[in-house]
Amino acid sequence: MNLKRFIYLGALALSLSACESQLEIDPISDISNANYWQSSSDVEGYLTGTYSNFRSLIDRVTYGEDRGDALQPGSRGGVSRAHTQRLDNENGYDWKVIFTNLHHVNMIIKNTPAISFSDQNAKNRILAQAYTMRAHDYMLLLQMWGDAPIVLNPTETADKSTKPSRQPKEAVMAQVLSDLETALSLFPQSSIPNKYRISRPSALMLKAEALAWNYTVLKSGDKQNLTDAIACLDEVEQCGVKLVDNYADIFDVSHRLNSEIIFAIYVRFGEYDSMYALNFTESAVQGQVGSAVNKDQIPYSNGNIAAPYYAPSAKIKAAFTSADKRKPVCFIEGVNAAGKVLFTCQNKFRGTPYEKDRYY
Structure with missing residues (x-):
């Protein structure tokens, strides 16, 4: 027993010394602030x-x-403390x-x-x-x-x-x-x-x-x-x-970098998938999209890509007149068969449908 234990401890010591020697090897390349610029x-x-x-x-x-x-809070809710004006020393930004x-x-x-x-x-x-x-x-x-x-x-x-x-x-x-x-x-x-x-x-x-x-x-x-x-x-x-002729074209990916754009943040599929507008875009698994008769007109996500924590507020919706051509571009309401408004979803950043889901 003691002999086996000695052999085991000896092998362990050798393995640890081997690891230590490997850790002490100088790196092949060393990029630091001193030699980068x-x-x-x-x-x-x-x-x-x-x-x-x-x-x-x-x-x-x-x-x-x-x-x-x-x-305002969306169909999923869960807005931040900043939105509810409840900031304090522990929860401030x-x-x-x-x-x-x-x-x-x-x-x-x-x-x-x-x-x-x-x-x-x-x-x-x-x-x-x-x-x-x-x-x-x-x-x-x-x-x-x-x-x-x-x-x-x-x-x-x-x-x-x-x-x-x-x-x-x-x-x-x-x-x-x-x-x-x-x-x-x-x-x-x-x-x-x-x-x-x-x-x-x-x-x-x-x-x-x-x-x-x-x-x-x-x-x-x-x-x-x-x-x-x-x-x-x-x-x-x-x-x-x-100015472009059609307001919706400003945000349409098929009109990317159009004549109204001065500066744009680079966002492409597979490279960056957390665009801020997802916070007020409906999700089929989290919201009420399935009950909307105009479901096909809504830029919803099939999965958890979008999370409707927020929605356009009643105040901002009321700021648009019925004749304002920007109104249907800015937001879209999901309604049921009885005409009741179920939710309001952003409609500017409609994303692009891919094989499994819509990405924004």
Whole structure:
């Protein structure tokens, strides 16, 4: 028995030492912050990853409709505490996801200038996108919280002594406008070379919003804000965008990147399947789709892809007149044989039917 036990323990010791030696092998490749920022392709790859992070930031109702009156509980229910105005210290929203994106944007702004590009316009365009994205993030912080920390460098250490403090909302607005001015000076062209990327017209739209917010909400008292906002919009109109004839075409995937679109988030089947509109789209397994006589007209999901936590509110539906051509595009009501309204479903983002289900 003792001999067997000795042999067993000896074998175990050998196996553990073997594992330890394998764990101590130097990695074949080691990508770290110190050796990553070497070439223009490094910057371009990092920017692509930052857009993915940016998508997860803005593809939600958290920072917008969730706290407004355009939505109400859907047929499944389960709305957030923000929607019911029951926020407290334990259940409030934090700004982690925003500052995560800000960190990555600041990495681009910090490291790109020292890297050589064969095309200076390509370098300037990347920096312009980063500055615009940072302005957007701070505009979002300003609209949600007012006073907010202003962090203009990436967080590369765990030194808690450098924890930033909140700055007055006027300072946050000044940072937004400063970043936008920097971005606008860097964009090499006034057109939109790629609608899946931030362009000069995108920055101008954000600047117009910021200036209007500065005057109407922050009470700047400077009417020049409004004059400059109009000038931004006038310039955008010259970049080739125009209204489409059919309102529904704006959101139709067969008219992807149409003439009304200035900037679009990239969403394709199999690559990203959690579009925010699914939160107010009916599901055949969770809602009342099966009882609707107009079932075939509703962009419902067969499974759990969609979850109707929310629905367009009575207030937002009442804001449309019967003659408004946008009304049937924005929402659709499911009705039973007696004409009773069972639910209201969003109708803009109708998705695309595939073999097993509809994807959005």
